Amino acid sequence: MKTNKMYEAGDVRVEDVPVPRVQQPTDSVLRVVASCICGTDLHPYHNMESHDHGEAMGHEVLGRIEEMGEDVTGFKKGDLVVVPFFYADNTCPHCQEGWTTSCVNGGFMSGGQAEYVHIPQAQGSMFKLPDEIEDDSPLIPSLLTLSDVYGTGYHAAVMGGVNENTTVTVIGDGAVGLLAVLSAKKLGAKKIILMGRHKERTDLGVEFGATNVVPERGEEGIAKVRELTNGEGTHVVLECVGLMPAFEMSAGVVRSGGVISRVGAPQYNDAPVGASFFGRNITLTGGPAPTRAYMEELLPDILNGTLNPGRVFDVTMGLDDVPEGYRAMDNREALKVLIRP
């Protein structure tokens, strides 16, 4: 079968490898119906040191069950399922509290940019989609976002405590930022300021519910958000980037007593959360989204067509074009690449 492996920064190759098989009784194997390239995949695309074997890429997967280990029950071959970017048994003490990304038997998914993919902890990870959905359903892109980007944007908003009484700033106009906007709107926020400077993306953000767009960054961006909020900043900041300048902007635009909710993986070790941060009673929250825990909640709006988070996919490619897909996302020619094997 075809798969995509990364050998070092900038080097993604389509290869022919054996179809994966179930190895543990808790595993499954899916035939991939749709997967995608994630903004997170661009980190190794920039930084990966040379590998002999290549890393199988792709942590967002929607597919049909091809094979299951004997411990996996309640599913049948051919079922359409979506899988979170972090597999989990969904029964350990952390999973029981909803923190599937801290599962003691969990780990990051990989190998989704392929024809077939191996799913560890299949019982806890696979989320069954309705039988009537065909492989070519127009809902597929939106359903795939439950794996990562929609659940991640929603996690930001939930951890931030967004509701109808909170004003919100979203930092970052990537797929997660745009779906954080969608999520804030879903949770009732009436003022949603999107900080981003790529007009075609922020235009989609406005369609998703952003009430204001601030393309400026740094001190200028902070001043602009404050201008829009009587000088006070917003109750919640959804930080969907992960770089220190985004952290600093978050601290600059958050209201006293407010919350900075991070879902962009921090590319820094330390951050200025000392006296001045503390002095304003700012809360810092967020982390890798336990997307499995949100699937039940987010599914209905997709099925009934109310929300269409799949609009973040602006390019669709086959497996042979995935290396080109990385290049296009890296150059910001593509917002997010959908892969149809």
Next chain:
Amino acid sequence: MKTNKMYEAGDVRVEDVPVPRVQQPTDSVLRVVASCICGTDLHPYHNMESHDHGEAMGHEVLGRIEEMGEDVTGFKKGDLVVVPFFYADNTCPHCQEGWTTSCVNGGFMSGGQAEYVHIPQAQGSMFKLPDEIEDDSPLIPSLLTLSDVYGTGYHAAVMGGVNENTTVTVIGDGAVGLLAVLSAKKLGAKKIILMGRHKERTDLGVEFGATNVVPERGEEGIAKVRELTNGEGTHVVLECVGLMPAFEMSAGVVRSGGVISRVGAPQYNDAPVGASFFGRNITLTGGPAPTRAYMEELLPDILNGTLNPGRVFDVTMGLDDVPEGYRAMDNREALKVLIRP
């Protein structure tokens, strides 16, 4: 009148100064019935550079109204009131959301270690106590803790989201830490681990509701707390110290998806809240407690004798002995010094 001023680290002097008068229509002047020395006062006691004029000390005040500006209504001369350590108008946009420590007209109280004290923003700051309470009531010490230490411990617990389903670690056995224990118990926590190594203090912590005491610190202390919690840590950590080792212990004992709630003013600028902190979905919250906002809620338990937070005062002194009181608190001979002018 007598007041206490600090001139530099280690140098507190009793002085004779004029009785303060109302200067603005929003001011008042109180005759001090009780005040105290705060752990926070020990920071300048260690670090203050030499001053010509001396700093009037004391930010925790309970007293009777002596004089009021014309804009202060609903009170009368002689009313017994308690005042938060941070005065506030209680009407600005931040106060309206409960963040009185971010009041646009607010500031830190000072001058309470004296016979009379000047109260800015008296209307928003003074909280009237019941008429029947006499100056020598045994409730006075507990009522005084509403100004700072009880409200601060309670703020830690509230911001941490303590309830009957959360396990709690309290770091620090000073007055705030002990009252954080009391607050966690009040909010229903069933497991409360107190990290502190002064037995006479942790003994009071046990009376306040701590179920376990861990005197060890650093990695050893972290291991002990994890041992008490199936290796998982507690849902909430109430960090009542403010030093980096306490932050590091907090990160070590908090459960995945848990909350570190800080009320010890951070004596650091940056803290390690990068990838590993983020990776476990840890929330960092807390700040200077808006104690005015909690007074209504905390008063009844004191009045009916259910809770006695005033037990943190283990020494009572007159104004002449305040310099000795600083020395005793600094040497940990006293937990917290009550001042009766």
